[in-house]
Every structure is written in C-alpha cells, then in structure tokens.
Amino acid sequence: MKGFWILVSANAKDIIRDRMSIFWFVAFPLLFILLFGAIFSQDQDSAKFSVGLVIEDKGPAGTAIQQAFRSVPVFELHQGSRDKELKALKNGKRLIVVVVPGNQQPGIPGAAKPLEIPIYYDPGKDTTTQILITSVKEILTEIERRIAGTPRLLVVKPVRTQVSTLKTIDYLLPGILAMALMQLGLFGALNFVSLRERKIIRRLGATPLPRSMMLWSEILVRLAMAMVQTILIITLGYYAFGVTVTGNIFLVMAMVMLGAVVFVSLGYLLINFTKTEESAQGLIQLVQFPMMFLSGIFFPLEMMPSFLKPVVNLLPLTYLGDLLRHVMVGLPTAYGFWTDTAVLAGWFVVTLGLAVRFFRWD
Amino acid sequence: MDSIVITNLRKYYGPVKAVDGITFTVKQGEVFGMLGPNGAGKTTTVETIVGLTKRDSGAIQVLGLDPVRDPIGVKSRIGVQLQTAAMFPRLTVKETVQLYANFYPRSMGIMDAIALVDLTDKAKVQTLKLSGGQLQRLSVALALIGDNDIIFLDEPTTGLDPQARRSLWDVIRRMREKGKTVFMTTHYMDEAERLCDRVAVIDHGKVIALDSPQELIRRHFREKAIEFRQPRLTNDQKLGKLPGVQRVQVEEETVILYSSEVGQTIPALLKYAEETNSPVDDLIIRTATLEDVFLELTGRRLRE
Numbered sequence: 001m002k003g004f005w006i007l008v009s010a011n012a013k014d015i016i017r018d019r020m021s022i023f024w025f026v027a028f029p030l031l032f033i034l035l036f037g038a039i040f041s042q043d044q045d046s047a048k049f050s051v052g053l054v055i056e057d058k059g060p061a062g063t064a065i066q067q068a069f070r071s072v073p074v075f076e077l078h079q080g081s082r083d084k085e086l087k088a089l090k091n092g093k094r095l096i097v098v099v100v101p102g103n104q105q106p107g108i109p110g111a112a113k114p115l116e117i118p119i120y121y122d123p124g125k126d127t128t129t130q131i132l133i134t135s136v137k138e139i140l141t142e143i144e145r146r147i148a149g150t151p152r153l154l155v156v157k158p159v160r161t162q163v164s165t166l167k168t169i170d171y172l173l174p175g176i177l178a179m180a181l182m183q184l185g186l187f188g189a190l191n192f193v194s195l196r197e198r199k200i201i202r203r204l205g206a207t208p209l210p211r212s213m214m215l216w217s218e219i220l221v222r223l224a225m226a227m228v229q230t231i232l233i234i235t236l237g238y239y240a241f242g243v244t245v246t247g248n249i250f251l252v253m254a255m256v257m258l259g260a261v262v263f264v265s266l267g268y269l270l271i272n273f274t275k276t277e278e279s280a281q282g283l284i285q286l287v288q289f290p291m292m293f294l295s296g297i298f299f300p301l302e303m304m305p306s307f308l309k310p311v312v313n314l315l316p317l318t319y320l321g322d323l324l325r326h327v328m329v330g331l332p333t334a335y336g337f338w339t340d341t342a343v344l345a346g347w348f349v350v351t352l353g354l355a356v357r358f359f360r361w362d
Numbered sequence: 363m364d365s366i367v368i369t370n371l372r373k374y375y376g377p378v379k380a381v382d383g384i385t386f387t388v389k390q391g392e393v394f395g396m397l398g399p400n401g402a403g404k405t406t407t408v409e410t411i412v413g414l415t416k417r418d419s420g421a422i423q424v425l426g427l428d429p430v431r432d433p434i435g436v437k438s439r440i441g442v443q444l445q446t447a448a449m450f451p452r453l454t455v456k457e458t459v460q461l462y463a464n465f466y467p468r469s470m471g472i473m474d475a476i477a478l479v480d481l482t483d484k485a486k487v488q489t490l491k492l493s494g495g496q497l498q499r500l501s502v503a504l505a506l507i508g509d510n511d512i513i514f515l516d517e518p519t520t521g522l523d524p525q526a527r528r529s530l531w532d533v534i535r536r537m538r539e540k541g542k543t544v545f546m547t548t549h550y551m552d553e554a555e556r557l558c559d560r561v562a563v564i565d566h567g568k569v570i571a572l573d574s575p576q577e578l579i580r581r582h583f584r585e586k587a588i589e590f591r592q593p594r595l596t597n598d599q600k601l602g603k604l605p606g607v608q609r610v611q612v613e614e615e616t617v618i619l620y621s622s623e624v625g626q627t628i629p630a631l632l633k634y635a636e637e638t639n640s641p642v643d644d645l646i647i648r649t650a651t652l653e654d655v656f657l658e659l660t661g662r663r664l665r666e
Contacts (some may be wrong), residue, residue, distance in 0.1 A: 010450055195450075202444070202446075203446075330455065
C-alpha cells in the first residue's frame, strides 16, 4: 500500500509539472469564464438600444414625440440632423433612425392624409430592428391616442417572475464547470496513452506492484483535480462575477464527482481503440468537440434545432450541465433531477463496463 | 543451488518462433549471459522469465516459483532492466529511484544506487532531460534498487559509450561479489567473454551452445585466426591446403583461416597471394573469440 501512495504522488508530480496539462485543466476553463463573464457581465435588462431621432417639425407634434422617446428607458437616444443620423446608421452606430419631417400640417384629427414618419433601419439586424420598429409604432399610437382623446381599454403591466434575478453568467458557469470536467476526464486519459506508448506501464508491470494500481492512482489524481477545478471555478465566479452557489455544496461536490467518473471512464474507454497519443487525441477531440456545442453549455437547450434534439438527448454532458445548473444556482432542470442523475449513472456503468472489457495495457 | 530453471520454453508470435524450445539452468551467484544477434529471442526469453509475457509451453522456475502462478512472488524477488528505458518524464532521477525503491520489500540506499551508475550529479534532473546513455544507466539503477537476489539486465550496455560500458561492467562484477545472480543478454561478444561465467549462445529462438566463454572457444578453436580481405580468394579451395590451416570461413569479402601453426601459414599465404596476383588487405592475426564460435555455429556474424 505504501507503494501505491508513492505512485499517486509520482503521478501527481508528473502531471502538475507538465505546463500544458495545467493550462488545459486550470487556465482554459478559467479563461472561458473570464471571457464569457466579460461578454455577459451587464445585466441584459439594462442593455440599451441605440435609436436616432430627427425632429424637423418645430410644432407641438415634434415636441410630443421627442418627449415620448426620451421617456423610454431602453432607448439610448441620439438627436441630430437627418444627414448626421443616417450617416451614423450606415456606420452601424444606430439600430434605427426615426425621422419626424417638418413643414407639414400634421396631426389634425380627421385630416385626410396622416403624417408619414419614416423609420430607417439596417436590414442586417433584422430581429432587433423589427422589435424596435414595433415599439416605435406603439409609442406613436399612444401619442395619437392622446391627441385624439380615445379612452384606453387595455393596459399591459409587465411582472417579473423570478424572485432572485439570474444573469447569463449564472447560466454559463455551471456549464463551464461541466465542460471542464469533460475535458479533464477525456484529455486526462491521454496521459495513460503516453505512459503506455513509452512502455512505462510495461516497465511498472515488471515490479511487484499490481498494474491495476497504476490505473487507480491515475483515477485518484484525476478526481482530486476535478475537486480543485470545481473550487477554482466557483471561487472565480463568485469574486469576479458575483455568481453565488445557492445549492448545498456537498450535493454539488457529489454531482461533480458523478460527472467526473462518467468522463474519466469514457476517456479510458476511448483510448483503447488507438495506439499512439496523436491518434488518441484525434479520437477524443472527435467526441469532445461536438459534445461541447450540442449540450447546452453555451446557450439554452430550447434554442437547439429540433432535428438535433435526439443527439442532444444522448450526450452525457447535456445532463451534467442541466444537473449542475440546478444544484449550483437553482435553475429549473430541463429533464428533472432524478432523470439527470440516472442518465449519468447509466453512462458511468456502461462506459466503465466497456472500458474494463476492452482495456489494453500494452 | 539453481536460481532459474528453464525447461523446453516456447513462445510463438504467429508464424514467428521467437523462443523455440529452450532449456537451461542459471546457478546461484553466477553471471549468466545470453548471447545472440538482434531478433534471436533474447528479449522474449527475459520477458517470459520475469512474468511480462505469457509462455506458450514449457516450464519456468525462478527461485522455485512460477512467474505465471505467483507473479508477485517472483517480481518482488527480482530486479529488472528492460531494453526500452521508460520513466515518468517529469520525475527527477532521485524521485524515480525512490518510487521504485518503494515497490520492493527491501531496498538499497537511494543515493547509493544512483552513485553506482554514476548519476549523482543528475539526481535532481527530470528524466526527460537525460541523454539516452544516462537513461540506460538509470534503468540499470532501477534493476538494482530492490537489492534482489536475481538481477535481469536486457542489453544493459547498448547505446553506452566505452567508458560507461566499462563502468557498468564493474557494477555487474560487484553484484557477483555480493553473491547476486545476474542474468544478462547482449549482442557484444567481448562483453559476454569478459563478464559472464557462462554463456548461452542463442539463434532463431534456440540455444545452440552453452558453456563458459573459455570452454566454448577452446572446444571449437585451438587455433588462431588469420583474417584478411580479398574477394578473389573467397572461393579458393587451395587456401585450406596451406600449411597449418585447419578450417576456412568466408564472410562476404573477408576470409578467416584458423591455423594451428601461424608461423608457417603466414609466409605460405603471402607467397600464394603473390603467385595468384591477389594481394591481401587488412591482414589480422588474432586468437579465436566467441564471434568465431558464433560464426562456426551459424555461418553468420553476430552483428550485421
């Protein structure tokens, strides 16, 4: 048993001294968090839309429209001449430009010809501009209603549903942790391929140490790294972006370990179908890369096109992300807590069984 | 007392008969050498004895234990150096030796083992920064660290410079003085000749001769060897009729005359060469070696 612990420490030293592996296991997920954290650090509620307003009408209608636009909180309002604002639109500095033309006799109720208010927009940003155009129409209708004195029949009152507000980074952080656990499990297995390729495993086979000890020591080191990774990611999320883990930390750790063993055994399964470190790396990337983008780590599962759903529903990372979002920040699960746990446990049992069945020492 | 008893050992890899029914015994406290060209079956033999490769048939006893039935028992009593010197790349020399020391029931001092193979000044260097020769020596240290009764060395001096080779020979002699049994393979006949108490000559998976180096040479050659190059004389039957010549061996363009009377053979040879207008190049007179024994037994040289 003394030999085993010395082997664990030898393994740990060998891995920790490898700067590349430290980059992939520690720096890479942290960089992801910093990057996404920076992109989504503003609460999306406070995001403003750049709107250009050109008032050529010096009459009361112009003033009324100007006041109405100013009172809309999500508009970042820019006022100026028609030329200046249209130029800004072309340069991508405005989403829409609303022009209230002058020298007309506007807004008289019952007048045959209504005042035409052109809205210039960039068709390249279709979704956002269509929403903005609808908003502008709404504002103008409201002004029209006031001028005409029509009574209001329906009133919309927006109500927030969530008690504690969740930011995009709250959604992303558990996903990035899940991704990091996948990288650790899958790419970590490459270490064994390298030891196998260099016949270090064979050399250890000539010592009285049972060679399964070699594998157990690696798995132990890997799980310890998973724990360190979890702590680093949670700490960074908290101090840099205020992501608070609201769930039970022991439950979180238990689920992290479940995820880690799934991907560790998947890694040890995959490496049996290749001989060299290079080919093993290729095979692992082939599995890892689609999984990273199809598992709802970076964007919500509802956004997946329906033809991909069957694939999405097979991937273990989908369930780990779903589960961690639930136990860490309290987001509702897409599949249910027990389904997530059961699917992951199933993946573990199957990959472990296959890894044992196909395992290659030489 | 016998340390290793091998009876009719066989190991085939498909059609390749790597080890084809070999039988021999290694006595306690001797340096036993297995001499043969690359691919003769030396490494397969070693790896089968130490329990890394499963045999097809035959019997193996290491200190009375079977490596298949009691692998841990065998492995904890032997030290092994394998041909591919493989270490954890980012552990230092000292850490590597320390790691292996912990695998065995007892061990010699870490720094003593490192000093034995002249790596003291590299003790704190990561193994990935070692040269091939230094790795090879570290790998020998790992075979010694367990202070085991039997030490297996598979081509321990391959890739070493002459000075390191000699220093390793001293280490092996010291092991014999301590009463250890050393089982080594080599394709250097001078190494086998100088170091080994007994040598098994192996070719195509079979033992073709087994005795002390001196006895092997004496049995096959009482003569001295006269070696020279001359393509035109390689097929000349008359060379065998020169005075004193017992036997003729031809190896490509090189002719070897084994003569019991060198004083008579040389003048006759030079005269004959002049008469036939085929002057001889690179003329050497030497005593017979294991190389000659191998040539005699197989018709080939050890190293090609």
